Amino acid sequence: MAFKVLKPGVLSLLQDLGRYGYHAVGLSNGGPMDEYAFRLANRLLDNNPNAPQVEITYGLLVLQATADTTIALCGADLGAKLNDKPLLVWQTYAIQAGDRLSFHQPQHGLRAYLAxxxxxxxxxxxxxxxxxxxxxxxxxxGKGDKLQKGDLLAFEPYSEPYQNRVPRHAIPDYSQTNIPMIMGYQHEHFSCVEKAHFLSSNYQVSQSFDRMGYRLEGRSIAYSGDGIISEGIAYGSIQIPKDGQPIVLLKDRQTIGGYPKMGCVTTWGGSLLSQKMAGDSVHFEAIPVEEEEKESLLFEARLNSIS
Structure with a gap:
């Protein structure tokens, strides 16, 4: 029993929470760009937190069900419809055999998650x-292929009534432009003036963005050090290359690199950024580690509040 892919859309990928323990052989983690939306979708269905989902970037995906099930939609509003009925995100829907599920173009955000x-x-x-x-x-x-026409997304049939939705207070605000980040140890090699410019400037998402990272355009930031030796790249690293335009490295990032880094966006910051498109404006907000820990605990509490 499965969803049959009638139209694969722009970029539709199977994702779980990621692949860990393989940086030594050069493999990145992968996983959902918007981890918060992914985790909320699985929680709505009382799934294992790592249960695979489809990450739908931009839309234009069309699926047809061959059996009954229940789905959850979280993340961006891509104009989803069940047959001819518009669907809201952040809730579950019963699906019957023969139903057609379609995604159109972004109404709000960029990436949706189908669980x-x-x-x-x-x-x-x-x-x-x-x-x-x-x-x-x-x-x-197993070879890194995106979904193709004719693919079958298998699942176990489910026909029991099941309704759930994310509480309003737990729904992310994707219009937020502040991207929380934590300053890294290399920030000491940027002058106080350059750090002030970085934290007070607005940046636009360039045309060059993907799952590997987001290139930004705005005020150029100068690095006063002599360069660094290549080192491991953490999720959310904000690299400052020679042209001074920040690059935020995300889920499909390379495992090592040699550009100096201002710091790292938080998991929540990376989720927010992943919902931005070319031309959207962002602003970095430095927060202490303690605040990030508090936000993570708050999210876990919100997640656990969904019954």
């Missing part, structure tokens, strides 16, 4: 189904 009761069934590649196209790993084929 199914019990999770989509797919054989793991190196302990994860997460699709990393650049590394040719994960997904339905």
């Amino acid at each position: 199914v009761k019990g999770g989509f069934q797919c054989e793991a590649a190196l302990s994860s189904v997460s699709t990393v196209m650049r590394e040719h790993v994960g997904g339905l084929t």
